[in-house]
Amino acid sequence: MPPDLAHIALASFDYSPRTKLIFGAGAVARIGELAKELPATKVLLVTDPGIVSAGHAAQVTRLLETAGLKVACFDAVEENPGTHCVEKCVAVARRAGINAIVGLGGGSSMDTAKGCNFILTNGGHMKDYWGIGKAKKPMLPLIAIPTTGGTGSECQSFALITDERTHQKMACGDPKAAARIALLDPALTLSQPPRVTACSGIDAIAHAVETAVTRARNPISDLFSREAFRLTFAGLPRVLKSPGDLEARGWMLLGAAWGGTAIENSMLGATHSAANPLTAHFGIAHGHAVGLMLPHVVRFNAQEPAAAGSYAELARAARLAPRSEAAETAAEHLAHRLEQLMDLAKLTRSLGTLGVQPKDVPRLAGEAASQWTAQFNPRTVAAVDFEQMYSEALNQ
Numbered sequence: 369m370p371p372d373l374a375h376i377a378l379a380s381f382d383y384s385p386r387t388k389l390i391f392g393a394g395a396v397a398r399i400g401e402l403a404k405e406l407p408a409t410k411v412l413l414v415t416d417p418g419i420v421s422a423g424h425a426a427q428v429t430r431l432l433e434t435a436g437l438k439v440a441c442f443d444a445v446e447e448n449p450g451t452h453c454v455e456k457c458v459a460v461a462r463r464a465g466i467n468a469i470v471g472l473g474g475g476s477s478m479d480t481a482k483g484c485n486f487i488l489t490n491g492g493h494m495k496d497y498w499g500i501g502k503a504k505k506p507m508l509p510l511i512a513i514p515t516t517g518g519t520g521s522e523c524q525s526f527a528l529i530t531d532e533r534t535h536q537k538m539a540c541g542d543p544k545a546a547a548r549i550a551l552l553d554p555a556l557t558l559s560q561p562p563r564v565t566a567c568s569g570i571d572a573i574a575h576a577v578e579t580a581v582t583r584a585r586n587p588i589s590d591l592f593s594r595e596a597f598r599l600t601f602a603g604l605p606r607v608l609k610s611p612g613d614l615e616a617r618g619w620m621l622l623g624a625a626w627g628g629t630a631i632e633n634s635m636l637g638a639t640h641s642a643a644n645p646l647t648a649h650f651g652i653a654h655g656h657a658v659g660l661m662l663p664h665v666v667r668f669n670a671q672e673p674a675a676a677g678s679y680a681e682l683a684r685a686a687r688l689a690p691r692s693e694a695a696e697t698a699a700e701h702l703a704h705r706l707e708q709l710m711d712l713a714k715l716t717r718s719l720g721t722l723g724v725q726p727k728d729v730p731r732l733a734g735e736a737a738s739q740w741t742a743q744f745n746p747r748t749v750a751a752v753d754f755e756q757m758y759s760e761a762l763n764q
């Protein structure tokens with residue numbers, strides 16, 4: 369058996385698609401018809417001020433109202449939303465008496481929409497849903513309309529909500545929280561500011577790379593990881609160079625959705641564990657923090673043959689390494705190319721220039737090691753390993 373197929377032989381999995389996917393430039397025009405099919409009559413639109421400025425919130429509201437639906441809007445979603453943001457959203461939803469939710473925006477809008485859905489339908493507080501499958505009552509149908517090619521949250525059943533007291537990111541997952549419909553319209557992603565294109569695009573690539581090696585990966589997640597990598601790896605340089613390139617925007621949006629599907633089936637690993645404390649304590653954008661740590665994690669994991677084999681498959685498929693190249697060398701080519709993409713995206717690879725000091729490393733490493741995703745990393749990763757990786761990233 370080829371070495372890269374070894375992990376598949378006895379991998380067991382459950383695969384149940386929960387989200388109807390609709391893809392196409394201009395597909396947002398179908399939102400009214402889709403909402404009525406749910407069936408919805410009163411909709412809560414959850415979005416952020418940037419999406420309002422871009423005109424997308426008004427467009428979606430108009431489309432829904434033209435189809436005969438009533439629309440209430442919560443447009444104050446914050447980046448890395450916390451429990452307070454979710455509570456404000458719930459208050460708007462309660463007043464309006466809605467029977468469906470539309471999440472429009474990046475990952476933060478989707479997370480807030482899902483978080484609101486948990487509390488509106490099942491009561492209590494966000495921390496009550498930290499973990500998997502804690503919601504006992506049915507939840508409202510959600511339509512997710514991503515405007516970034518990034519998180520893939522539209523294909524996941526998790527809401528990531530920050531506890532404002534502890535700065536801890538709580539992953540609250542439940543099959544009922546997954547979007548009923550994901551409406552993928554690449555034309556909506558043209559309005560992303562350059563920095564959002566860069567951070568969300570790097571995050572999407574990181575999802576493909578990280579899900580390709582986790583302990584929980586299986587034949588289904590492998591399919592989605594590989595295709596997510598193929599699309600985002602080709603798409604990111606193009607959208608960075610030509611923001612109006614609709615075809616490449618489509619690759620990024622679809623690649624991000626496949627990455628989200630891969631996460632749903634295989635979880636994430638040490639890169640996200642290392643990134644979360646950087647976002648919590650230094651305000652580094654999620655995609656930036658993830659992209660900064662990813663090459664270090666690839667090099668760390670590649671010391672294990674199975675992970676090196678999976679990285680090598682990605683590298684070979686992207687023509688970064690010939691078939692004849694040893695897996696470890698091919699994995700190094702991948703790590704190097706990921707660094708080049710960070711440079712192309714104009715995102716610094718130095719933690720030092722982002723305000724992190726050597727004295728901060730032990731605390732960051734301790735928190736990274738205790739993150740939920742660390743347990744899915746293919747190579748056992750302890751605080752001392754994170755210290756090493758953070759130290760490498762300090763002075764790039």
Ligand SMILES: [Zn+2]
Nearest residue numbers: 571575654658
């Ligand atoms: Zn991510």
